Amino acid sequence: MNNRAYTFILITLMIDAIGIGIVFPIMPDLMDRVGAGSTGEGAFWGGILMASYAGALFLFAPVIGSLSDAYGRKPVLLLALFVLAVDYVIMAMAEVFWVLLVGRILAGVAGATYTTATAYIADISSAKERAARFGMIGAAFGIGFVLGPALGGIAAEWHITAPFWIAAGMAGLNVLFGLFVLPESLAPEKRRAFGRRDLNPFGAIFQAFRIPGLAIPLICLFVFEFANMVYPTLWAFFTRELFGWSTLYIGISLAGYGVLLALVQGGLMPVMIKRIGEFRTLQLGFVSALVGLIGFGVISTVTGLIVFLLLAALSDLTPPMVTAMASNTVDEDRQGLVQGVIASLSSIAAFLAPLAVTGIFERFVDDAGLYLPGAPFLISALMILLIAPLIWRLRPLAQS
Template sequence: MRPAVVFIVLTVMIDAMGIGLIIPVMPDLIAEVQGKNLSRAALWGGVLATTFAVMQFLFSPLVGSLSDRFGRRPVLLMSLTVMALDYVVMAVAGSIWLLLLGRVVGGVSAATGATASAYMADISAPEDRSAHFGLIGAGFGAGFVLGPVVGGFLAEFGTRAPFWAAAALATGNVAFGWFVLKETVRRETRRPLSLRRANPFGAVRHLGDLPGIRRLLLVYFLYHLAFAVYPSVWSFFGKAQFDWSPAMIGGSLALFGLAMALVQGVLIRPVLKCFGERGTVLVGYAFSVGTYLLIATVTSSMTILILTPLAALAGVIPVALQGIMSQAVAQNAQGELQGVLTSASALAMVVGPLLMTGTFAAFTAPQGAIYFPGAPFLLSMLLTLAALSVFLRWRVPSSGGTEDGRLPPCEP
């Protein structure tokens, strides 16, 4: 694997590690600075996650368009530097408002994902993009393997230790990228920066004019809205339903991340070959609906751990969708597309954390009529069914699939 590809995968992995490192300590950290109970801490957790996502939503198309204009290398290195500084701010924050400020800055720097995906598109043949996007997904999953485990371990040394670790990882990756990252945007293909298209609404309007893209963007958004239940609620759900410790929460997230890395880094290629991109999306949704329903209703801690890797099989959905849309846009608009996709997932994280943590708080509050910690996962199942309904009405042919949605036979 080329060093630049290693850097891109590491960048996404460190992004995920930064998230995974801090998830196990978030309930205790918010309670520490607020002095509130678990239900109230969950609501503040939703506010912090939503703030992060709002900034990512607003700035991702701009960052993607900047990389189309000025190149991937300077945008990636600058974003990673700001990310490292943000973790330092989070490490020293003594109030909820400083944590909130850190999430504002972090959301802007997290727009790195759009440029990383655009870089991968630059160096991939059109027919290989879905599989190569799977490497990015695998990096994210690997980060979730290491992040929660390390975060749960570091939590034993205090609620701030994971933030210092995340800052060190981001700084090390900046140094690595400085030496190995080569520019892929040639001078003659650089596109002038258009502020009209460098905002999420203008970019979505422009890309939505392409055949079939608007509906696929909605499917992509609904997938991420349902998926928001994991980073938003999992730590609170584990504590409320099973009385899990931070280390146990970290271990369960690591199990999920390992499964996600295997699905998007290894399994995605044979699945795409067997079912095509459209069929891959359908297979992913079949697993997604079933696992959300089961996680919402089972009460056994061991059963949840068995279901966790099965839930990761839904990770084929965004990879296949990303590949379909990447093939539909021009080469010099890959940064814009990836910015829009990052904004779509970020918009889901604007709405998702408040929706999921609000649902969790309503069904776990001491004065509540019904105690049902699994309610957010049932909501995610309904959102997944809505996404599947929209996708089934998409009729643009894709490689390996059929126009009416029937799955082709697997090739040996």
């Protein structure tokens, strides 16, 4: 039964990732459907949708996790999946912006089950199994991030709402699967009461910044994640504005980018760490990020996009390296705190960045004056450049 439950959890996490990625390629057409008057306005509305998802995820992740501690993993997981299925139906039927907004907030609440899903895996795994099984979580998310944009781009060729109906069906079928194969993993005697402290997502962040040596890697991670959010936020609108790409091309390109990220983090990164060490691998990722963002700021051809996309993929060497260095600053009993705070800061960046970069994009493609669709990428490059002195101060935390 454990193997079936484990499979259910991985499928649930994959569906969560699909739910994030499925919207990216169809966002321009979706915004047109609900009344956006231009590419820039559509991008700004899309940024609000992305921010609402990330904001709900940030606020509800600790709540959902604590509810599962109090009432058990199974009911929380199944209810969240059911809400996700309903959300996809709402998104498919939405013809005005505020309905889409409600749908994205619901998706963020339901997507906050990541903490419950990982807790479930910890419950059903032995100490020797946990490392490998947690590694499979990343694989499940990776598959979802590849399938989501591909599904969105291909299915939208039939109809703009087709991706949502397909995703609703997948979530609904997984609810039925879970009803039959998912046992409760948390015994009643191991549960704890749900309290007011479980409603505060900011307490751990303030605590972490007071730990000596931890502030610098946390600041670097936050700024880097904020700057790199320009890619998923603007990709569909940027390629539509510059090259006139359809949802199919946008979806395929995003899926290809997902494959590149998997190759970089799963294949290249271990080799680079072994050969040149953590800090030089971090330097490679940092320089790639800077050059890639500048390149996207000025490109005008598909060839240029492909070249700088490779550098953008290499930039994802940076977050795992900084995360490892942040982990090296604390003892074992604070590792959970650090990882939770890093996830929270990533969620805050995912909330704030879409609002900022889409506003800048709208200003430089719609208003009179300088026409520069790549302006958000150039500003993101400036942000990366500003943390260069902090990045260089991380050398003592790196493993050779």
